[in-house]
Amino acid sequence: MIPHVPLSDYLWLSAAMFVIGLVGFLIRRNPLTMLMSIELMWNAGNLVFAAFARDFGDMSGQIFAFIVITVAAAEAAIALAIVVMVFRRRPDVDVDDISVLRG
Amino acid sequence: MTALFWICAAVIVLSALAVVTSRHPVHSVVGLIVNFAALAVLFLTLSAEFLAMIQIIVYAGAILVLFLFVVALLTAGSDPVERTPNRLPEQAGQAVIAGLVALGFIAFGVRADWGAHAAGVPSDLGTIGDFGVQLLTTHVFAFESTAFVLLVAIVGVVMMAARREVRR
Numbered sequence: 001m002i003p004h005v006p007l008s009d010y011l012w013l014s015a016a017m018f019v020i021g022l023v024g025f026l027i028r029r030n031p032l033t034m035l036m037s038i039e040l041m042w043n044a045g046n047l048v049f050a051a052f053a054r055d056f057g058d059m060s061g062q063i064f065a066f067i068v069i070t071v072a073a074a075e076a077a078i079a080l081a082i083v084v085m086v087f088r089r090r091p092d093v094d095v096d097d098i099s100v101l102r103g
Numbered sequence: 104m105t106a107l108f109w110i111c112a113a114v115i116v117l118s119a120l121a122v123v124t125s126r127h128p129v130h131s132v133v134g135l136i137v138n139f140a141a142l143a144v145l146f147l148t149l150s151a152e153f154l155a156m157i158q159i160i161v162y163a164g165a166i167l168v169l170f171l172f173v174v175a176l177l178t179a180g181s182d183p184v185e186r187t188p189n190r191l192p193e194q195a196g197q198a199v200i201a202g203l204v205a206l207g208f209i210a211f212g213v214r215a216d217w218g219a220h221a222a223g224v225p226s227d228l229g230t231i232g233d234f235g236v237q238l239l240t241t242h243v244f245a246f247e248s249t250a251f252v253l254l255v256a257i258v259g260v261v262m263m264a265a266r267r268e269v270r271r
Contacts, residue, residue: 005108005148008213013112013145015209017119019202024123026198032128032174036135039166040119043142046154054149054228055217059237062151062229063245066238069154069161070249074256076166080173081260093177 010051018044029094031083035076042072108148114141128174132167139163151229 021040028034046065053061087093114137121134139162146155227233238246 005105007217009108009112010145010149011209011213013115015206015213016116018209019206020116020119020123022205023198023202026201027195028123030128032170032177033123033131036122036128036131036170039135039162040122040138043139043162046158047142047145050146050149050151050154052217053151057228059228059233060242062154062234063237063242065151065154066157066234067245067249069157071252073161073166074252076169077256078259080169081263084173084176085263087177 004054007051007055010047014044014047014051017041017047029096031087031093031095034095035079035083038079039072039076042068104148108145111141111145111148114138115145128178129171132170132174135170136163136167139167149229153229153231153234156231 018041021037021044024037024040025034028037046068049061049065049068051061053059053065086098118134118138118141122131122138125131125134139158143155143158143163146152146158
């Protein structure tokens with residue numbers, strides 16, 4: 001029997017990854033880097049799903065991680081399309097420039 | 104096994120920091136590729152073979168290529184595009200505080216008692232055969248919903264692209 005890494009180690013690693021992504025999303029102004037921070041957060045969630053799937057010996061966690069990956073692909077496609085549309089004719093790629101909605 | 108986990112953990116944390124801190128988006132994409140490769144290795148240690156394959160093919164293969172195309176389209180030949188000074192200079196400190204608060208909440212979840220664990224891992228956990236059977240029997244509704252999500256995404260992207268054509 002291979003000695004397993006305990007579940008909590010996977011959870012702490014996932015927490016570190018999620019928090020790095022969260023802080024990155026908040027401090028960066030470049031929409032592409034912000035989207036990549038979101039991808040980090042998605043994958044932190046996936047790691048938790050896979051870790052719990054092994055811990056409980058149940059496949060449902062892995063199935064859900066698969067579905068999360070699919071939704072992340074859809075989100076990346078739509079978000080990148082919006083970014084290309086908005087920033088095509090601007091010299092700076094900076095989310096502070098998007099103030100059409102008076103945000 | 105344990106050494107492999109800690110090597111992958113170090114790679115994941117360092118590459119995640121590289122994604123967040125590097126000036127140019129291309130460097131962020133490269134860091135993200137390294138991050139996802141290490142994550143695929145971790146999926147293998149969790150006996151999630153199919154997820155590891157999907158992580159490499161879909162994430163590192165498809166999604167990051169999409170990111171690279173957009174980076175090339177938007178920032179070709181230009182300097183690092185983020186403007187300084189930042190229009191919200193006090194936001195960095197607040198973001199770190201928000202991250203620490205989030206970490207505190209997550210710590211509650213990590214330290215909670217998760218009840219009875221499985222005594223042993225079933226030998227076929229995460230194999231492609233078991234994954235396919237589960238996906239098309241127990242979780243078939245979620246599987247079909249995923250197809251619908253992808254359809255909506257395609258329709259949305261095509262609508263946005265087509266509207267620009269008409270205006271031109």
